[in-house]
Amino acid sequence: MVTLADVARHAGVSPSTVSYVLSGKRSISEATRRRVQHAVEELGYHPNAGARALAGRRSHIIALVVPLRTDVYVPIMMEIAVSVTMAARQHGYDVLLITNDEGPDGVRRVAASGLADGVILMDVELDDERIPVLREQGIHASMIGLPADSTGLSCVDHDFAAAGAQCADHLADLGHRDVAFIGYAPAVYHRHAGYAERTLTGFRERALERGLRFLHRPCEGTYESTAGTLARILADRPDTTGFVVQNENAIGPLLQLLPTSGRTVPEDASVVALCPEQLAEQYAPGLTAVTGPAQELGRVAVDQVMRRIAAAERGTDPEDELVLLAPVLTPRQSSGPLLTPVPPARRR
Incomplete structure (x- = not known):
């Protein structure tokens, strides 16, 4: 099917110029108009969009x-x-x-x-x-x-970059120095989804400014994948006390898994999520969350x-x-001041 872009290339003009010639809603030079009309006739350009434009x-x-x-x-x-x-x-x-x-x-x-x-x-x-x-x-x-x-x-x-920065600021203000960012599945980053990459960039840049040591770990969001992600985080950085979660499906499993690792929320570990307000209010303890309309x-x-x-x-x-x-970051019961310098599991 011949498109408006085909006509534009054939006539040596922009697609918008072709549109203006067809609609008659902008003054176009006679020479350009003739080139466009010749291209339309030669290519047999008759899409519905063009008919509507001509009819206004x-x-x-x-x-x-x-x-x-x-x-x-x-x-x-x-x-x-x-x-x-x-x-x-x-x-x-x-x-x-x-x-x-x-x-x-x-x-x-x-x-x-x-x-x-x-x-x-x-x-x-x-x-x-x-x-x-x-x-x-x-x-x-x-x-x-x-x-x-x-x-x-x-x-x-x-503003996902600002949202990521807010998460880093919140944990830094509470005294946390080792933090982990639990993101979306690897496929989301492989296809360069803007919301995922901009959040991570905002978090990373602010974490560096605030002197935080951080890890980013993608996560599929199932209970099993979240358990594996948490295990790897604690194996690599046993002193991690702050967790930022962008994958909504991983929030529930993480809140269940942290106590089994010897970390009580929020006394030993703070959790901040990027999620809708209605989702944040469903959890116990209440979930500190960054939300948007x-x-x-x-x-x-x-x-x-x-x-x-x-x-x-x-x-x-x-x-x-x-x-x-x-x-907007709304503090709730899932985050609090760092009360112990090292998680209980490490002290034991």
Whole structure:
């Protein structure tokens, strides 16, 4: 199927110029207009998106690309998806769900078919393969996540670097000097998921500033994998007294396993998690947690897409937007001042 990008390459212009020629919503030189029209006729370019642009109509649909992975925390993803749906309805839009297993081809299919006026991507990787397609096709889009290069994009995300730094500061302020960061499964880091890598970077940089000795250990999140991760941490650093957990599935197992290693929470070991507020409140002792507003992510992403659509209709270039939502650390009973210089297991 011939795409708008094919026409642009054939005519030697940008995809946005082709879009402006088809819509007639921006003044284009006669020579450029003739080149584009010749390319359209020669390639047989007749997608639905082009027909809608010529008619000046919208589909009033936003495509939301949701992750289908075993290593993502599904409740948060669903909360964001619901938020996107509710925010879209306030603009008179419906939401079309697309799974991320389609990758760049799924985004390209939506653009070519004209099914949606805009796209929202979730689970954004640092070098996300879908982003070049968005730029190539000139799709109105927002990222719920922050890629390595956000040029020409609208993005919204939690400030994961700041969240990681808050965890390091909290443990350092309580007197802990040996700490461990229990992260997501290795596959999450291998695919360079932005939320995982930015949190770890923020934690690592602040830990170094505060003079903390730290370990990072990926973890699958099952009881067995968490037990193995904790055993390796204590074998490598027996004096570890502070634990930061980003993998939500590992929180419960860790709180169960620490007492069996001779460490009472929070007297001998402090635990800080990066997780939703409702999850933190489920545990006993109450879980010290860094949280962020998941629903706000969906609302901001929809607003960003709508502004880009409106700018195109006015014939103006959309403004790039980067919104980072500030994290909040809420101290509870799972963290406290370091009362003993060495864990009980070492003293014995």
